[in-house]
Amino acid sequence: MPRPPFPAPVLDMLRRPQPAVMAVSRADGSPVTAATWYVLDEDGDGAGRLLLNFEDGRKRLEHLRANPQVSLTVLGDSWYTHVTLLGSVAEWRDDVDLTDIDRLSRHYGGDPYPVRDRARVTALVEVDRWTAWGALGDAR
Amino acid sequence: MPRPPFPAPVLDMLRRPQPAVMAVSRADGSPVTAATWYVLDEDGDGAGRLLLNFEDGRKRLEHLRANPQVSLTVLGDSWYTHVTLLGSVAEWRDDVDLTDIDRLSRHYGGDPYPVRDRARVTALVEVDRWTAWGALGDAR
Numbered sequence: 255m256p257r258p259p260f261p262a263p264v265l266d267m268l269r270r271p272q273p274a275v276m277a278v279s280r281a282d283g284s285p286v287t288a289a290t291w292y293v294l295d296e297d298g299d300g301a302g303r304l305l306l307n308f309e310d311g312r313k314r315l316e317h318l319r320a321n322p323q324v325s326l327t328v329l330g331d332s333w334y335t336h337v338t339l340l341g342s343v344a345e346w347r348d349d350v351d352l353t354d355i356d357r358l359s360r361h362y363g364g365d366p367y368p369v370r371d372r373a374r375v376t377a378l379v380e381v382d383r384w385t386a387w388g389a390l391g392d393a394r
Numbered sequence: 395m396p397r398p399p400f401p402a403p404v405l406d407m408l409r410r411p412q413p414a415v416m417a418v419s420r421a422d423g424s425p426v427t428a429a430t431w432y433v434l435d436e437d438g439d440g441a442g443r444l445l446l447n448f449e450d451g452r453k454r455l456e457h458l459r460a461n462p463q464v465s466l467t468v469l470g471d472s473w474y475t476h477v478t479l480l481g482s483v484a485e486w487r488d489d490v491d492l493t494d495i496d497r498l499s500r501h502y503g504g505d506p507y508p509v510r511d512r513a514r515v516t517a518l519v520e521v522d523r524w525t526a527w528g529a530l531g532d533a534r
Binding site for chain 1: 414415419423424425428429463466469478502503527
């Protein structure tokens with residue numbers, strides 16, 4: 255599997271608000287998946303970092319704090335075009351003023367995030383390897 | 395998290411050819427995701443079983459043989475409606491005459507699977523627990 259940086263066709267797709275599913279591992283080693291918003295964080299030295307955001311207290315967050323390894327599959331516009339990114343959380347931060355979830359919410363839907371009264375946490379995931387299938391498979 | 399059988403709105407969605415992403419665990423406990431076809435296998439005593447099919451020799455298949463635990467997230471028609479199914483492989487079978495991949499291919503696209511010269515393997519996954527978000531969240 256290749257490492258970042260991403261070739262242009264993969265980068266183009268990852269910059270769009272595509273449907274995505276992430277997996278984390280539980281303590282017993284079993285995987286747990288969930289649909290998620292993500293955004294490619296290309297500011298500063300963050301090349302290849304994924305920004306994910308969680309409501310504090312979520313079980314998934316607990317799993318990820320215990321084992322920072324993440325797999326994210328981003329679906330393309332046809333069923334077969336998809337990109338999988340493997341990495342681990344490089345940085346945690348409290349999303350004190352909901353800047354990060356608003357960034358995600360605007361990216362996906364255009365509006366700030368409607369729920370304002372719950373603590374949220376941001377994980378910045380360093381991508382170690384990635385792979386692509388379908389129309390992006392040539393980019394491997 | 396509830397156990398099967400699924401309530402009607404969840405079952406209705408799972409019966410449709412929705413986009414889905416599965417995760418397996420590698421030997422080091424890290425998760426790996428990939429987009430996948432699935433079909434709900436409701437024949438015989440298979441209530442709650444998911445049928446997945448793999449090209450023989452795939453790394454993912456190797457991981458799944460070593461650790462049969464699977465998580466599958468099925469995406470609904472809006473970004474927030476999704477169902478996650480947790481389970482493990484209850485039965486393996488060689489897809490000798492490609493019956494199973496053809497069933498999946500017809501379910502998703504209407505045609506038999508175009509690649510006929512590679513060995514394939516079917517996993518039947520017993521669903522232990524599931525959870526739903528979004529429009530199906532009430533069904534939890």
